[in-house]
Amino acid sequence: MDQVIQFAVSVLSLGGTYALLALGLAIVFSLLGFLNFAHGDLMTICGYGLYFLLLTGVPFLVAVPIAIALAGLAAVLMERIAFRPLRGRSPMSLLITSFAVSLALHVCFQIFISPKSKPVPIPNFLSGYFTFGDIYVSKAQIIAIVISVAALLLLNALLTRTRMGIALRASATDFDVARIMGINANKVIMIAFALSGILAGIAAVIWIAQRGAVYPAMGLTPMIKALIAVIIGGLSSPKGALYGGFLLGLLESTFLFVLPDEFVLYRDAAVLIALISFLMLRPNGIVARNAEPMR
Amino acid sequence: MSQVDLNMASSEIAATHKARLDTRGRQSFWSVVIIAPALSAVLLFFAGFGLANDSLLKLATINVIAGLGVGLFCGGTGILSLAHISFFGIGAYVASWFTIPPAIKGFLLPSMPFAIQQADWPLWLALVPAVAAAVLVGLLTGVVMRRLRDTAAVIASFGFLIISYLLFIGLKPLTNGKQSLYSIPRDALGWPLILVALVVALIVAYAAKASIAGRNAEATREDEQAARSIGIVSDNSILFLWVVSAAIMGLAGALFVHVVGVAAPSAFYLDKTFALIVMVIIGGYRSLTGAVVGAVIVTFAEEVFKKTEEFLGGFAGQELIGGIIMPQVFGLTALAFSVMILLVLYYRPDGIAGYKEVATLPWVQRRLDGWFGTANSNIAPAHYRVSETARLKTVDLHKSYGGFVAMSGTNLEVKAGQIVGLIGPNGAGKSTFINVITGNLFATSGSISLNDQDATLWSANKLAKSGMGRTFQNIRVFGSLTVLENVLTAVNVARPELGSVVAEDKARAWLHALNLDAVAQTSAEALAYGDQRRLEIARALALEPDFLLLDEPVAGMNHQETEALTALLRQVVADIGCGILLVEHDLPMVMALCDHIYVVNKGEQIADGTPAEIRADPVVIEAYIGQELDDPH
Numbered sequence: 001m002d003q004v005i006q007f008a009v010s011v012l013s014l015g016g017t018y019a020l021l022a023l024g025l026a027i028v029f030s031l032l033g034f035l036n037f038a039h040g041d042l043m044t045i046c047g048y049g050l051y052f053l054l055l056t057g058v059p060f061l062v063a064v065p066i067a068i069a070l071a072g073l074a075a076v077l078m079e080r081i082a083f084r085p086l087r088g089r090s091p092m093s094l095l096i097t098s099f100a101v102s103l104a105l106h107v108c109f110q111i112f113i114s115p116k117s118k119p120v121p122i123p124n125f126l127s128g129y130f131t132f133g134d135i136y137v138s139k140a141q142i143i144a145i146v147i148s149v150a151a152l153l154l155l156n157a158l159l160t161r162t163r164m165g166i167a168l169r170a171s172a173t174d175f176d177v178a179r180i181m182g183i184n185a186n187k188v189i190m191i192a193f194a195l196s197g198i199l200a201g202i203a204a205v206i207w208i209a210q211r212g213a214v215y216p217a218m219g220l221t222p223m224i225k226a227l228i229a230v231i232i233g234g235l236s237s238p239k240g241a242l243y244g245g246f247l248l249g250l251l252e253s254t255f256l257f258v259l260p261d262e263f264v265l266y267r268d269a270a271v272l273i274a275l276i277s278f279l280m281l282r283p284n285g286i287v288a289r290n291a292e293p294m295r
Numbered sequence: 296m297s298q299v300d301l302n303m304a305s306s307e308i309a310a311t312h313k314a315r316l317d318t319r320g321r322q323s324f325w326s327v328v329i330i331a332p333a334l335s336a337v338l339l340f341f342a343g344f345g346l347a348n349d350s351l352l353k354l355a356t357i358n359v360i361a362g363l364g365v366g367l368f369c370g371g372t373g374i375l376s377l378a379h380i381s382f383f384g385i386g387a388y389v390a391s392w393f394t395i396p397p398a399i400k401g402f403l404l405p406s407m408p409f410a411i412q413q414a415d416w417p418l419w420l421a422l423v424p425a426v427a428a429a430v431l432v433g434l435l436t437g438v439v440m441r442r443l444r445d446t447a448a449v450i451a452s453f454g455f456l457i458i459s460y461l462l463f464i465g466l467k468p469l470t471n472g473k474q475s476l477y478s479i480p481r482d483a484l485g486w487p488l489i490l491v492a493l494v495v496a497l498i499v500a501y502a503a504k505a506s507i508a509g510r511n512a513e514a515t516r517e518d519e520q521a522a523r524s525i526g527i528v529s530d531n532s533i534l535f536l537w538v539v540s541a542a543i544m545g546l547a548g549a550l551f552v553h554v555v556g557v558a559a560p561s562a563f564y565l566d567k568t569f570a571l572i573v574m575v576i577i578g579g580y581r582s583l584t585g586a587v588v589g590a591v592i593v594t595f596a597e598e599v600f601k602k603t604e605e606f607l608g609g610f611a612g613q614e615l616i617g618g619i620i621m622p623q624v625f626g627l628t629a630l631a632f633s634v635m636i637l638l639v640l641y642y643r644p645d646g647i648a649g650y651k652e653v654a655t656l657p658w659v660q661r662r663l664d665g666w667f668g669t670a671n672s673n674i675a676p677a678h679y680r681v682s683e684t685a686r687l688k689t690v691d692l693h694k695s696y697g698g699f700v701a702m703s704g705t706n707l708e709v710k711a712g713q714i715v716g717l718i719g720p721n722g723a724g725k726s727t728f729i730n731v732i733t734g735n736l737f738a739t740s741g742s743i744s745l746n747d748q749d750a751t752l753w754s755a756n757k758l759a760k761s762g763m764g765r766t767f768q769n770i771r772v773f774g775s776l777t778v779l780e781n782v783l784t785a786v787n788v789a790r791p792e793l794g795s796v797v798a799e800d801k802a803r804a805w806l807h808a809l810n811l812d813a814v815a816q817t818s819a820e821a822l823a824y825g826d827q828r829r830l831e832i833a834r835a836l837a838l839e840p841d842f843l844l845l846d847e848p849v850a851g852m853n854h855q856e857t858e859a860l861t862a863l864l865r866q867v868v869a870d871i872g873c874g875i876l877l878v879e880h881d882l883p884m885v886m887a888l889c890d891h892i893y894v895v896n897k898g899e900q901i902a903d904g905t906p907a908e909i910r911a912d913p914v915v916i917e918a919y920i921g922q923e924l925d926d927p928h
Contacts, residue, residue: 035446085641092375093640095449096576103569104633107626115625224457231450269461272454279451280439 002135007257013141013206015249016148020203021226022233022241023155024196029235030172031192034094035227038078038102040219042197043204044109046071047214050205051118060123068201075197076190084186109216117215126209144206151202152242155195159238164191221268225252228275234285243286251275317795318779318816319510323501325654325663330587331494334359337591347598353554355594356489357547359587362574363500364543366586369575371509371536373516374444377568378436378452379544381459384563385432386425386545387552388463388470391479393421394553399478406468418483422492422549429545433538440537441530444519456568463560475559476552484553492550496543500583507787508535514773514784521771524733525838526759526788566629570597573632577639579646581775588648596635600628650775677804677836681872685711685746685762685841692741694727701727702898705741709842709874714864716889717878720918724898725878726768729846733765734758746841760788764840766831768847774820778811778830779803781819785837802837809833809863825856829863836867842874843867849881857881861888886910894918 021039028036049067054060082101086094126143129136159165171178171188179185200219207222208214225248233244251274255267279285316324338355341347347355365379393416395403400412436455443451463470470476503509511532514522522529552558570593578589604627611623639646653659692705702724709715719725730736732743734755742751745761753761773781783802790798806812809829814822819830828848835843845864849857861884868875879885885892886906894902894909896918902909909915 029446033446035450082637089640089644091446092373092449093644095446096375096572097637097640099569099572100633100636103565103629107630107633110625111622224453227450228454231447235446265465266461269458269465272458272461276439276451276454276458279447280442283442283444283447285447 003257005135006137007253009137009141009145010253010256011246011249013144013148013249014252015246016145016152017203017206017222017245018226018229018248019242019245020148020151020199020206021222022229022245023152023238024199024203025226025230026233026235026238026241027168027172027192027199028196029230030238031168031175031189032083032094033091034098035230036078036196037095037098037223037227038082038105039098039196039200039226040221040223041102041105042071042075042078042200043207043219043222044105044214044216045074046201046204047120047208047218048109048113048118050208051120051214054121064205068198068205071201071204072194072197075193075200079189079193084189106216113216115216117213119213120208122209122212138210140206140210143209147202147206151199155199158195168192168195225271228272232275232278232285234287236285237287240285240287247286248275315796317505317783317799318777319505320795322652322654323505325659326584326652327494327497327501329653329659330584331497334493334587334591335490341595347595350554351594351598353484353486353489354551355591356493357550357554358570358574358590358594360493360496360550361544361547361571362578362586362590362593363496363583364540364547365571366575366578366580366583366589367500367503367543368536368540370581370583370586371504371512371516372533374448374452374533375572376452376537376540377449377572378455378459379540380563380568380571381456382429382433382541382544383548383551383567384459384463384558384560386429386548387558387563388476389428389545390418390421390425390549391476391552391558392469393424394418394480394483395476395478396480403471403476403478404468418480418549418553419488422546425549426542426545429541429548430538433541437534437537437541441534456564460560460564463563470558470560473560475557477557479552479556479558481553481556484550489550492546496546497583499539500543503536503539504583506535508532510776510780510784510787512536513776514781517773517775518771520735520755521767521773522784523755524759524765524767524771525785525834526756527784528756569629569632573636575646576636577646579648579650581645581650582648582652584651584653585646585648589646592647593632596631597628600631603627675800675804677801677808679839679871681711681841681874683711683872685874686744687746687763687842687874687876688744689732690742690744692728692731692743693739694724694731694736695739700898702731702895705893705895705900707876707893707900707903709876711841711874712868712872713891714868714875714877714889716885716892717876717895718880718882718885718892719895722897723895725895727898728895729765729844729878733763733844759838759840762841763844764835764838764842765844766828766835766846766848768850770824770827770831772819772822772827772830772834775818777816778819778822779806779815781830782806782834782837785834789837789839805833805837808836825852828852828860832863836871840873842876844876844878846878847880848877849879849884857884864888 025035025039046067049070050063053063053066058066078101082097083094086097126140128139130139130142159169167178167183167188168191170181171183175185203222204219226245229244229248230241231244232247233240233242248271252267252271255270259267259270338352342352361383365376368374368376368379392404392407392411393414397413397415400407404412439451440448464472508531511522511527511529512535514527515529515532519529574589574593575586576589577592578587579585604624607624607627610621613621615621654663687709689705689707692702694702705728707715707717717725717728727736731738734753734757738751742749744750745758745763750758750761773784779799779802782805783799786793786798786802790801793801803812803815806815809832811826811829811833814826819827822830832848849860852860864875865888867873877885877889889906892903892906892909893900894915901918902912902915904912
């Protein structure tokens with residue numbers, strides 16, 4: 001029984017984190033048609049923001065929202081500096097650009113901060129275990145679930161209830177028509193990047209709370225998995241990103257429980273192979289844009 | 296459009312030369328002939344001025360080979376692959392298994408089979424298993440890659456890169472993990488071998504690009520639906536380029552470790568992947584020439600940045616102006632590459648060498664005059680004859696989306712030699728019908744029969760190969776391919792037995808028949824609208840179909856162009872005997888041209904008959920034409 005609960009908690013906490021990342025990627029994709037390879041570096045930026053804020057003595061609960069906002073700001077700047085000059089070019093050039101931006105940021109972290117891992121002190125209320133009878137569940141994992149579910153609900157409300165969210169969804173459906181209807185393209189794209197940055201920031205806080213350190217390549221591994229989660233889910237709708245994220249969480253937790261410790265090195269490889277094999281069966285993802293099978 | 300003569304006498308055109316290769320083959324041949332010595336000259340220049348040592352020159356050559364591999368796949372398919380460095384790594388590890396001295400292998404790879412433990416092969420022999428391994432893994436991963444397009448393909452290839460990196464670290468019995476394989480003999484790689492490898496890679500890459508599969512991949516890149524409509528199996532052409540490029544990467548990797556002497560997992564990961572992307576983007580990813588140029592630039596730029604980094608490293612920790620302390624500089628190369636790639640994408644998206652191969656540049660062509668643009672060999676007229684018994688028939692064809700019925704009960708028949716019209720107001724279900732009958736959508740119920748065979752479940756490819764040619768409402772030509780190659784792709788499908796030169800002549804004959812010979816070497820996207828329409832028809836006819844399905848062929852044409860096209864279609868039916876199904880909004884044209892007309896409205900077939908009957912049918916008048924005429928206002 002306790003194994004089942006621990007497994008479920010692990011699935012939900014991992015899945016929630018990946019879903020946040022995947023959603024951020026999907027929001028930008030829905031407008032500009034490319035997956036932002038520098039998305040993981042937004043996580044890293046948030047991590048370093050948290051590190052420096054805590055270093056200067058800002059209390060944890062104050063530092064977290066500032067660090068998350070920093071990630072949102074970084075995403076907006078990234079769009080303004082690197083992607084806007086290429087507006088209207090093929091998605092492939094934007095993708096390559098984002099790859100270049102990611103590498104450049106990575107090098108900047110190495111040169112100007114440190115190539116080594118920096119510890120982020122996690123307050124006590126986030127470490128340790130909750131006990132329910134004889135079942136132990138990690139506090140960080142429970143909080144991860146709570147935060148990611150809250151963030152997802154908030155995002156949903158934002159997208160369906162506010163003018164801004166509706167403008168965003170309209171633009172994602174058909175950008176050209178939305179612009180003819182008077183929606184400001186630059187503003188919508190800016191909002192999309194800000195949202196994706198904030199989601200990446202939230203994911204980063206969850207990630208760091210469970211690991212307690214930040215380093216230049218921190219965002220790489222979760223981002224790679226989120227990228228694949230988006231593809232698996234289907235690029236045509238944000239629902240896809242959600243499904244993809246949780247499917248990834250399920251897969252990873254399963255391999256974590258099933259694979260003996262000596263094969264732990266192969267866990268990520270096994271997860272990736274499983275995901276890519278899934279793509280072979282459904283090349284357009286779970287939520288395919290074109291529900292018709294190709295003949 | 297002037298008078299068209301499909302049966303033009305062949306004696307009018309005299310042979311001017313006997314070519315052994317088609318246009319693209321000749322261009323590729325000359326590109327190899329130009330690049331190999333030009334590259335050697337550049338390397339000699341660097342060596343002569345003491346700007347590069349022996350191993351840097353070798354690395355430059357190997358980078359060119361690797362650039363060819365990546366460029367071949369990315370340029371041909373338009374898919375950015377991040378996985379090619381994995382094949383490079385596989386080639387590197389497998390070659391090392393056979394060349395590391397047995398004494399060292401004993402403790403480096405103790406669990407290897409005895410035969411490999413004892414192997415002490417020369418490098419040229421070790422290249423064989425290295426390339427074979429890359430091909431094998433290419434086939435395995437290709438099973439997935441052939442199915443994927445666009446972003447999904449890029450991300451999947453990224454997944455493969457990560458998987459291979461994790462396995463290079465994890466499979467210690469094979470790779471020694473992060474401790475890496477060392478003592479790889481560096482003296483095994485001499486210049487003769489490396490130059491032979493370069494020439495082989497050039498020939499293989501250019502031959503793949505000039506092959507039918509290579510051209511089909513490009514057609515798929517330009518427009519997959521159009522490619523499927525002429526019977527191209529897109530997946531296979533992508534798989535082909537994937538495997539061939541994997542082989543080239545395996546070769547490059549095997550040579551690479553014998554320059555650096557060490558095989559470590561980190562050498563086959565993100566940095567090198569990025570370097571490869573930089574090569575193809577800076578040089579120009581559409582052409583192999585671009586990949587070669589990019590590889591040379593990147594190799595020497597990398598060296599300059601490394602030297603700069605070492606120079607700056609000397610100042611690390613010292614105070615600069617204003618109390619700023621000079622940080623230790625890492626990864627300057629990657630930073631500089633990022634900036635380079637951004638600059639190229641902003642200011643020159645086609646890359647430095649552009650999208651043309653070196654031998655197709657105008658100034659090269661002028662010097663090689665006589666080999667290019669000589670259109671007139673001995674061309675037989677474009678002709679085939681459709682059997683009089685050919686029949687295209689649909690029975691009770693029905694298509695619904697959930698509760699919405701897009702098309703119901705469509706019964707339609709086209710016989711050889713007949714021109715049949717399908718008309719109906721907007722939203723009548725014409726597009727649904729076309730998509731179902733051309734194999735792009737599944738029918739919900741009913742059947743399609745083509746020459747008495749049940750074709751209901753056939754794919755677009757199969758329908759195309761079995762006698763159904765089509766054009767598209769919104770023009771779909773292979774934009775960056777030449778007009779001649781657009782038609783040639785279809786000829787290759789219809790007549791796989793023809794040699795490349797004969798096939799090209801056949802394609803020229805079709806261009807002549809549709810009065811497009813003057814623009815044969817122009818890229819299709821540069822054609823005028825009317826010419827693109829005719830090119831689509833030429834491409835469909837080159838498939839030698841029994842039935843030609845034309846989807847609004849005169850949309851956007853003026854009166855003269857419409858008249859000319861009407862005349863052309865009559866001529867085609869008279870000469871070839873094929874059946875034509877014409878879906879059109881232009882009622883006068885349909886009435887003038889068609890033998891039989893079907894009328895659909897709101898998803899239902901409401902009438903059929905001769906033009907005269909349709910004109911007189913009250914149901915049609917009411918549903919289609921009448922509303923306005925009868926309207927008293």
